[in-house]
Amino acid sequence: MNTIQIDVAVIGAGTAGLAALRAARAAGSSVLLIEGGDYGTTCARVGCMPSKLLIAAAESAHEARHADAFGVRLPGGVEIDGVAVMDRVRRERDRFVGFVVRGVDEIAAHERLRGHARFIDNTTLEVGGHTVVKAGRVVIATGSAANVPPPFRALGDRLVINDDVFNWETLPRSVAVFGPGVIGLELGQALSRLGVRVRVFGMSGSIGPISDPVIRDYALQAFNQDFYLDPAASVGRMVRDGDQVAIDFTDRDGVARSEQFDYVLSATGRSPNVKGLALENTGLALDERGVPLFDRDTLQCGNSTVFIAGDVNNVLPLLHEAADEGKLAGENAANYPRLAALARRAPIAVVFSDPQIAMVGQRFADLVPGSFVIGEVSFEDQGRSRVMLKNRGLMHVYADKASGRFLGAEWLGPRAENIAHTLAWAYQMGLSIEQMLAMPFYHPVVEEGLRTALRDAQARLG
Template identity: 80%
Template sequence: MKSIQIDVAVIGAGTAGLAAYRAAKAAGKSVVMIEGGEYGTTCARVGCMPSKLLIAAAEAAHEARHTAPFGVHIDGEVRIDGHEVMARVRNERDRFVGFVVASVDGIPQADRLRGYARFIDNTTLQVDDHTLVQAARVVIATGSSPNVPPPFLALGERLIVNDDVFSWDTLPQSVAVFGPGVIGLELGQALSRLGVRVRVFGVSGSLGPLSDPAIRDYAYATFSREFYLDTHAKVGRMSEVDGQAELVFVDKGGIERSERFDYVLLATGRTPNVRGLGLENTGLALDARGVPLFDASTLQCGDSPIFIAGDANNILPLLHEAADEGKVAGENAAHYPKVLPLRRRAPIAVVFSDPQIAMVGQRFADLAPGSFVVGEVSFEDQGRSRVMLKNRGLMHVYADVQSGRFLGAEWLGPRAENIAHTLAWAYQMELTVAQMLEMPFYHPVVEEGLRTALRDAQAKLAG
């Protein structure tokens, strides 16, 4: 077994790991990046990009079926070729992964170490059975994996996670989705629009990332009209029968049903990849999941020279957050014991459903009652939205009653991904509602709906 000495060891070559490597390298330190799995980030390989490819196919099918209200009639049936759909998903996915792999290939070979790392002590790592790494500091950037609760294991090979979807050769006939969060909602709707029989089950009443009850109720009613959705599901027996998943559940009408599905897609969250790292050998305090306790601003684990970034810490499992965290973790590791806090950007979340869901700034659930007003707009009669027949949606914006500052927003509606960026900039600049209303709004655009909500908030602030 060979031994190497290094200033900074980065465990993981995903988004956070790559950012940490580059930051530590830019600080003039010797760095090694350790990766045991395939190169290519979660986003590119099994997350953001392949899911959007599947959604794009679903949107094309949906739009083709709904041209008649415009007076445009397509003769014949809209035919979906599952093999072609999945071939494009895989081909384009591989193209995106290729870009990431190419960027890793651009890193000097001496700075890359293949294998799985395990802590021997705080600053000694053993990589498989071939290398001991003596590092002055370590960055953990090992990402996360889908969480699989034990009861679902009874489904055997019929149980899949979102990672598996993008390896399909064709589309199945039926899928039951557990977890109406971001992943479950996006993939459930997309599969339904592509002709797959879909049922989406939840147990806590939650839907996507929404915390505003009015917006959540509107979203539930909207999606329930398109596919089966039960956010308070009562599911009993689950088993694998004759090559299918059999579920016994009580439907929304109170009737017990037994149905079979080709697959059960589990989208009930992700777990940090820390098992097998040997963290028990570091002396660090660990939480119930085995993740080191760390400072969320500096990403430092206790007062040790160990830092944790990206999905592995599970603060905000988003690509841009992982990149920011990786950079700060790498810089702090390079300059340890001097560490600086991360200045987080405005919170922003988007669900690429149709209508889209978005959240910016502070959540409704986190605001103190009586400390804010709510500005509202319905997109059902909003001009541009009706022109496009995309007029499904409801928005709430929140403003501080004392200062008038814009605090956040939750909504469902057309082009939410674009409006979310405008609001995130306003939040980060700490603008008031009055200042936001001084900004230009072109006509006719969907953003005029945002202006209506801001005007409603301003009227309530003045009252």
């Protein structure tokens, strides 16, 4: 066994881990980055970027099919070349991953160590069976992995997770998607638009991150115009049948059906990557998932010299949040026992479906009934949206009755990813509805729909 003495050891070379390494080094500590898997962040390898590549192909196909409404004729129709679609997804995915890998390769050799880490005690790690790392402080940044319900595992190679989809060499004929969350909605709709027969099943009735029941009902109607979505499905038998999966279910109209699918895509959430870390050898208190209990502000685990950042802690599993948490964890590990608190940015979430879903600030479910008003706008008759034939959507903005302050928004609609940033800035600045309405709105733009919702909220505030 080799032995390494270091100030700060960082477990995990993803977004949070790389940010922690840089921050601890900048604070003057000696650092070591430990990674047992392939280099390349979740975002680049199996998340944000490859999913957007698949969605981009799907959007292209969808626009071509609907060009006739603009007087644009495509006499030959639209032909989907599944091999070409997936070839571009993989090539561009590998390009994004390559950027990350090159960045890691530029880290000094003495600051990198390959192998899976196991805790011997709070600050002593055994890595890959070849090295003992004695650290002053440790940052856990091991990310998360797709959660697969035990019954699904009997499906063998007919079961896939999002990681597998991006390695396909061509498109399948049919896929049953379980879980209408962010991943399920994005991939389910994209595959459907690329000619794959898709059924999306949920159990709880939820759709993406939406908590506002009116917006959720609108979303259900809108998505079902495009692909089959049942967020409260009644699914019976699901068995492997040769190279397919047979699924019995009751459809939305109460009709019993049985269908065959090439694959079942499990999109039922993600679990923290803590198995194999031997956290039971530490003195850390663990929750029911086996994750150390930690302070959400400082990211410190109990009163220890261990910190936890990124998707593994499941506070806000988003890339920009992982980067912020990693930076703070690295700084706090380097400066221990002097600890700073994380100044979190305005909450913002986007689902890259069509229409897009977005949430900013406080969710409807988090607000106190009777303490706020709702401003509403439908995008169905909104000028620019109708010009583009992107006029599906409904927005709710929430305003505090007492102060008039903008509290948050949930909506479905065109260009939501862009409008969400405008609202996140307004929320973080603590603006009121009146102050937001004093800002400029150009004509004709989709953002004029936001102004309509703000005016509605202002009227309800009196």
